[in-house]
Amino acid sequence: MRFAIVVRSGPASSQSSRSALRFTQAVLAAGHDVHRVFFHGDGTYNANALSVVPQDEEDLSASWAALGREHDLDLVICVASALKRGMLDASEADRYERPAASVRPEFVISGLGQLADAALDADRLVTFGG
Amino acid sequence: MATLHLINKSPTRSDALASCLRVLAPGDALLLIEDGVYAAVADSTGSQALVGHVCHALAADVAARGLQARLADGVRVIDEAGFVDLCVHCDRVMSWF
Numbered sequence: 001m002r003f004a005i006v007v008r009s010g011p012a013s014s015q016s017s018r019s020a021l022r023f024t025q026a027v028l029a030a031g032h033d034v035h036r037v038f039f040h041g042d043g044t045y046n047a048n049a050l051s052v053v054p055q056d057e058e059d060l061s062a063s064w065a066a067l068g069r070e071h072d073l074d075l076v077i078c079v080a081s082a083l084k085r086g087m088l089d090a091s092e093a094d095r096y097e098r099p100a101a102s103v104r105p106e107f108v109i110s111g112l113g114q115l116a117d118a119a120l121d122a123d124r125l126v127t128f129g130g
Numbered sequence: 131m132a133t134l135h136l137i138n139k140s141p142t143r144s145d146a147l148a149s150c151l152r153v154l155a156p157g158d159a160l161l162l163i164e165d166g167v168y169a170a171v172a173d174s175t176g177s178q179a180l181v182g183h184v185c186h187a188l189a190a191d192v193a194a195r196g197l198q199a200r201l202a203d204g205v206r207v208i209d210e211a212g213f214v215d216l217c218v219h220c221d222r223v224m225s226w227f
Contacts, residue, residue, distance in 0.1 A: 130227025
């Protein structure tokens with residue numbers, strides 16, 4: 001079965017990013033496909049390459065990136081949510097003349113169309129955050 | 131066409147559970163996660179509202195809050211694999227905020 005997962009909270013603001021990560025790991029462990037993980041609103045902070053997490057806390061952004069690499073996941077962050085939060089990849093940083101890129105390379109910046117596409121193509125859409 | 135309803139907020143902090151219960155259909159399932167598990171505490175207003183409904187609670191979130199011995203009868207405690215199975219067995223998943 002194909003799952004799409006939506007994450008609406010950042011790693012530092014609530015438990016939901018961790019819930020979504022654990023759920024995504026369980027979906028993969030059960031042998032299902034993860035069609036896409038879409039990060040919306042504060043969820044785009046999960047792509048932050050610049051956050052520094054205390055050693056006794058899980059670095060959820062790094063965990064998402066590692067899971068993405070391991071399973072070749074399509075990790076998409078919403079462009080409108082991302083830009084106003086300072087979540088920019090190299091090309092966006094260049095376009096808007098900002099001093100640094102902040103998005104991990106495992107994530108892709110794209111539009112809400114990717115969420116609509118995920119909702120249509122996946123068998124189940126599961127939303128975390130709020 | 132069963133729906134799995136996800137609640138992640140305490141019933142004392144949010145009306146998500148009350149809103150959900152107004153539209154819960156026969157055959158639907160309810161899963162409490164994060165602070166939503168407080169609704170499953172025995173003899174609370176949350177758990178009284180759950181009587182008669184199929185209710186699950188996520189084990190890790192129950193344990194993280196020390197509620198293992200305080201849950202209302204009938205609440206089914208499941209792990210993440212059980213969460214995935216519930217999603218498969220229901221036709222859709224709806225999150226309430």
